[in-house]
Amino acid sequence: ASANSAAPTIFDKIIAKEIPSTIVYEDEKVLAFRDVNPQAPVHILLIPKARDGLTQLSKAEFRHSEILGDLLYTAKLVAEKEGLKDGFRVVINDGLDGCQSVYHLHLHLLGGRQLKWPPG
Numbered sequence: 275a276s277a278n279s280a281a282p283t284i285f286d287k288i289i290a291k292e293i294p295s296t297i298v299y300e301d302e303k304v305l306a307f308r309d310v311n312p313q314a315p316v317h318i319l320l321i322p323k324a325r326d327g328l329t330q331l332s333k334a335e336f337r338h339s340e341i342l343g344d345l346l347y348t349a350k351l352v353a354e355k356e357g358l359k360d361g362f363r364v365v366i367n368d369g370l371d372g373c374q375s376v377y378h379l380h381l382h383l384l385g386g387r388q389l390k391w392p393p394g
């Protein structure tokens with residue numbers, strides 16, 4: 275994967291509904307859908323519909339503050355909707371060391387089992 279901010283990713287096709295996904299939440303700004311390779315009983319990705327150069331967290335600029343907050347708050351709403359009453363985890367993988375594979379910023383929402391800490 276590369277971090278070219280202009281390059282479209284698979285998530286653009288998911289937003290455009292050109293490839294199928296299981297959408298669990300959608301509003302004007304945020305889309306949440308189930309990860310195709312789930313690492314927990316609940317594994318949902320939350321993404322901004324407009325990437326606006328936000329390929330990864332380390333590239334965030336001040337103008338992205340609002341969408342970053344929206345994503346985090348939406349993660350809480352989706353966790354509630356998924357019945358994760360005993361807790362959950364939100365993760366952002368950044369860059370090579372963070373094992374980021376899709377360069378369209380996304381939050382992972384994981385839950386539905388006892389998660390281990392620290393992660394690998």
Ligand code: 5GP
Nearest residue numbers: 284295307308309310311367373374375376
């Ligand atoms: P990253 O490693 O970049 O933090 O996470 C990317 C995530 O996107 C991975 O967990 C991967 O399973 C998921 N993913 C990649 N392609 C698709 C896809 O086409 N559909 C869905 N639903 N998830 C995908």
